[in-house]
Amino acid sequence: MQTPPSLVLASASPRRLALLRQVGLEPDHVEAAELDETPHPKETPRDLAKRLAAAKAQGVARIHPEAFVLAADTVVSLGRRVLPKVETDDEGRACLVLLSGRAHRVLTAVCVAAPDGRKAARLVESRVRFKRLTDAEIASYLASAEGLGKAGGYAIQGRAGAFVTELQGSYSAVVGLPLYETLNLLQGLGYVRP
Numbered sequence: 001m002q003t004p005p006s007l008v009l010a011s012a013s014p015r016r017l018a019l020l021r022q023v024g025l026e027p028d029h030v031e032a033a034e035l036d037e038t039p040h041p042k043e044t045p046r047d048l049a050k051r052l053a054a055a056k057a058q059g060v061a062r063i064h065p066e067a068f069v070l071a072a073d074t075v076v077s078l079g080r081r082v083l084p085k086v087e088t089d090d091e092g093r094a095c096l097v098l099l100s101g102r103a104h105r106v107l108t109a110v111c112v113a114a115p116d117g118r119k120a121a122r123l124v125e126s127r128v129r130f131k132r133l134t135d136a137e138i139a140s141y142l143a144s145a146e147g148l149g150k151a152g153g154y155a156i157q158g159r160a161g162a163f164v165t166e167l168q169g170s171y172s173a174v175v176g177l178p179l180y181e182t183l184n185l186l187q188g189l190g191y192v193r194p
Helices: 014-022 047-064 089-101 136-143 159-163 171-175 180-190
Strands: 008-009 066-079 082-083 103-114 119-130 164-168
Touching: 008 014, 014 171, 014 180, 047 066, 047 082, 047 103, 047 119, 066 089, 066 180, 082 089, 089 136, 103 171, 103 180, 119 171, 119 180, 136 159, 159 164, 171 180
Parallel strands: 008 066
Antiparallel strands: 066 082, 066 103, 103 119, 119 164
16 A cells, blocks of 8 residues: 655744644654745845745755645745744844834745645735834833744733734644635645645
């Protein structure tokens, strides 16, 4: 009897893995795609998220051609401005100051590559509004280091959840993986849950 194709998560994000496990999916492999995530000149935030998710799926599918490869990318934007994946306190402070008292968009693209070469993708756009943040709240959040490595410098599933006054869209997409759309893409390409 032939073994069913495996599932590879093309991401090093512990949040994406936790979200998959939340809905009973355990990837057979986790293989992070290495690529330059710098936006191209005049590239919109939507196009950036879609391009990166597709590139991650394609890169890891070369290594695991027999598997279903699931990749995602999350971009936080204010208008056409893409906020960075925060690496320093200064970047984190700059992001939180920009987001304070305003609405921003979180764009999460998902791409699935099937073993037969077919691909399917979706982009999920969510709108998040933050309360006006005090200097003390920003300092406390930066001290927690929770926003390091996160797009826009915050994690909605952590302490920053207390900053959110409004969310329109998909909570799981803001965390990093829109579950409804992800399961539909996998099912549509023929992935059968073990």
